[in-house]
């Protein structure tokens with residue numbers, strides 16, 4: 001037995017006693033330990049005498065939370081609650097999900113990553129570095145739990161904030177909190193990991209507080225020595241784990257995925273999770289705007305791994321609907337800092353080359369060999385949707401938005417970069433410039449916008465609609481891999497949930513408070529696809545899948561604690 005043993009959904013037994021018990025966040029109930037538990041578990045005198053219910057504790061926590069004066073302070077308060085009493089933390093999250101999501105996750109988590117060393121209180125997760133790779137197995141053995149989900153980052157591209165070094169572990173912690181709060185994954189089985197490969201962020205290197213290695217990022221040889229050692233050790237210790245790559249820079253995101261995706265059950269959230277939620281949102285928007293998805297033209301601003309992942313996912317979905325691949329590719333227009341991506345550029349990564357338009361297009365468009373800028377792309381290609389994943393605020397200019405509205409009665413505008421300050425445009429501007437015509441979805445949360453009599457609710461097209469459901473589906477089905485089909489199935493399910501009878505201004509996606517229900521449905525779709533693809537041996541009936549989900553689903557309820 002580890003720290004504790006679950007006898008059933010309501011009772012656990014543990015050999016841990018006294019202060020040690022109060023310091024174990026997954027066992028600690030604080031003032032909710034009953035008189036009898038206090039006596040048998042040697043807690044008498046270690047707690048204030050009042051015995052509280054969980055709701056009492058939640059009410060008290062809410063008062064303290066409300067007294068925090070900034071989002072960062074609210075984040076620090078919730079993180080300390082998590083480190084103190086994890087069950088209560090998740091109950092709090094579920095009770096206040098919509099208001100608390102921006103605090104534990106995007107955008108505030110970005111600030112928490114930037115200030116990681118300053119707000120650091122207690123260790124959580126695993127810190128891997130190159131100088132310790134010879135003892136990598138011991139490092140993993142130091143984690144006592146049987147881990148089922150890992151979120152790993154190297155901190156080099158945290159949201160749109162760049163290289164935050166070791167602070168990146170904040171994003172791994174945030175993502176895993178959502179795996180549990182939204183996806184019902186047992187927090188005892190999750191592990192945030194940061195690969196401390198150094199940092200090229202001079203501010204961090206000069207910061208006396210900085211807790212990571214104070215050297216520049218490893219060269220490629222040593223970098224891959226470290227990732228190879230890590231992945232090999234994970235496979236030895238937890239061969240069936242689901243591993244999520246998060247916020248790696250363009251130089252490593254696709255190569256890491258290509259290197260390991262046939263070796264263990266893994267995916268890259270920024271390439272595949274973002275692509276899946278974007279496809280789901282575009283499908284929902286196409287329905288809303290009455291545009292056949294197969295004919296839809298899409299401009300993607302940002303030709304990095306996220307942008308290319310979105311493009312390939314849309315192409316695959318179009319092909320699944322009967323489009324030829326050539327036609328599907330011709331309908332996607334990738335734009336980077338310098339304009340439309342063309343096939344004569346010498347410096348393209350292979351995944352960008354596959355999405356480049358032939359230089360001959362410049363003749364048709366009259367841009368004579370030059371790379372068309374974004375406005376020219378919108379004028380000539382007349383995209384139905386424009387997706388921003390470049391982290392460049394303001395790049396969706398008034399002129400570009402007005403041209404989108406001139407081309408289409410309901411242009412689809414998606415400034416997806418995170419956090420808030422990196423968004424390619426502000427929804428209020430977009431809706432004003434397009435006179436309320438635009439269907440808007442953003443990556444970070446934004447308040448509704450009133451245009452005339454209509455209140456426009458802004459969908460948050462963030463991979464949080466996808467990854468918790470993928471995790472739940474994969475774990476329930478005991479899937480051995482995550483296939484492209486499974487990600488497509490997740491997107492399709494999201495778009496179906498998002499369809500219905502709508503009034504003008506309604507959000508393109510279900511509200512955040514429904515995330516757990518959405519994730520459950522996505523989990524079923526993902527599990528089904530895993531079975532169909534031969535990656536799971538689970539029986540394919542709805543009943544079998546539901547039962548498998550229920551068997552692992554974790555809820556933040558206090559269990560009766562027995563002494564063993």
Ligand SMILES: O=C([O-])CC(=O)C(=O)O
Pocket residue numbers: 106158159160247269270417418443462463
């Ligand atoms: O974390 C988020 O909000 C979405 C995401 O993966 C990113 O922006 O890198």
Ligand SMILES: [Mg+2]
Pocket residue numbers: 159246247269270
């Ligand atoms: Mg990310």
